[in-house]
Amino acid sequence: MKRSLPELQHSPQPLVMVTAYDYPGGRHAEAAGVDLILVGDSLGNVVLGYDSTAPVTLADMIHHARAVRRGAPETFMVVDLPFGTYHTGVQDAMRNAVRVIQETGADAIKMEGASPEILGVVQTLTRNGIPVMGHVGLMPQTATAQGGLKVQGKDDASARATLEGAQALEAAGAFALVLEVIPARLARLISEKLSIPTIGIGAGVGCDGQVLVTHDLLGVYEGEEKKIARRYAEVGQISREAIEKYAAEVRAREFPAKDNSFVMKDEVLDKLY
Numbered sequence: 001m002k003r004s005l006p007e008l009q010h011s012p013q014p015l016v017m018v019t020a021y022d023y024p025g026g027r028h029a030e031a032a033g034v035d036l037i038l039v040g041d042s043l044g045n046v047v048l049g050y051d052s053t054a055p056v057t058l059a060d061m062i063h064h065a066r067a068v069r070r071g072a073p074e075t076f077m078v079v080d081l082p083f084g085t086y087h088t089g090v091q092d093a094m095r096n097a098v099r100v101i102q103e104t105g106a107d108a109i110k111m112e113g114a115s116p117e118i119l120g121v122v123q124t125l126t127r128n129g130i131p132v133m134g135h136v137g138l139m140p141q142t143a144t145a146q147g148g149l150k151v152q153g154k155d156d157a158s159a160r161a162t163l164e165g166a167q168a169l170e171a172a173g174a175f176a177l178v179l180e181v182i183p184a185r186l187a188r189l190i191s192e193k194l195s196i197p198t199i200g201i202g203a204g205v206g207c208d209g210q211v212l213v214t215h216d217l218l219g220v221y222e223g224e225e226k227k228i229a230r231r232y233a234e235v236g237q238i239s240r241e242a243i244e245k246y247a248a249e250v251r252a253r254e255f256p257a258k259d260n261s262f263v264m265k266d267e268v269l270d271k272l273y
């Protein structure tokens with residue numbers, strides 16, 4: 001059964017969220033019993049091979065989220081609004097969020113930031129019945145403007161801005177908040193001050209939940225080792241080894257075997273000869 005919003009907001013245990021980008025990803029996450037699935041715009045990095053999330057389009061997100069939903073019909077699914085799709089005015093943001101909800105079956109959308117403009121968008125969407133997950137701290141869509149993919153909230157000004165942004169997002173109606181790559185003690189303080197759940201990535205154990213990029217935790221995405229992630233499997237290596245084995249067996253004519261092949265009657269074949 002899909003967890004309802006109130007259930008998610010009052011979970012006695014830490015919330016578990018993972019990303020998914022396709023049908024098998026959705027199936028595996030749902031079978032594993034996660035609380036929420038995020039169709040993240042990290043799609044750009046770990047699936048599409050871009051070096052940032054900026055090139056990811058609304059069409060990309062919708063295409064992948066539809067596949068995830070087919071694999072995970074019973075899990076609360078959040079879809080990232082990608083860069084540029086909620087920055088050109090409240091009407092555009094509303095229209096794009098409605099498209100995501102209608103075309104993918106998403107339960108909620110997520111957007112980065114807590115500027116006055118973003119807060120206005122969060123308010124409009126939530127007042128119109130679209131649940132919004134906020135996202136503060138490191139925000140990959142605008143990382144260039146933040147000085148790169150760096151830990152946020154370390155100095156006075158940045159720590160205060162992150163806390164105030166989180167509080168403003170709650171006031172604007174966000175149902176939960178991602179805290180990305182901020183010091184653990186700041187994340188704990190924010191989690192204590194907010195009544196909505198915080199979901200951390202690189203934000204320590206004091207959050208109300210955790211999220212990881214599935215391709216990082218599976219070892220599918222083998223970029224540089226990430227301090228914030230833990231590899232629970234070496235799926236990339238397993239994939240390579242399996243393909244190598246297949247290649248060797250094809251070259252040795254060991255695959256396909258009799259079992260993998262079909263038979264026909266001798267007389268049919270004889271006529272052809």
Ligand SMILES: Nc1nc(=O)c2c([nH]1)NC[C@@H]1CN(c3ccc(C(=O)N[C@@H](CCC(=O)O)C(=O)O)cc3)CN21
Nearest residue numbers: 042045046140149150151181202213216221226227228
């Ligand atoms: N595969 C993948 N997994 C992710 O979790 C992820 C992405 N891609 N791409 C977008 C963002 C960027 N993320 C991160 C996560 C951690 C650091 C980090 O640990 N920064 C440290 C070290 C920087 C360095 O070594 O240069 C810092 O001190 O800022 C940066 C970006 C998380 N996100």
Ligand SMILES: CC(C)C(=O)C(=O)O
Nearest residue numbers: 019040041042178201
């Ligand atoms: C890392 C999470 C929070 C995200 O935004 C993404 O995967 O795009």
Ligand SMILES: [Mg+2]
Nearest residue numbers: 040041042080
């Ligand atoms: Mg994202």
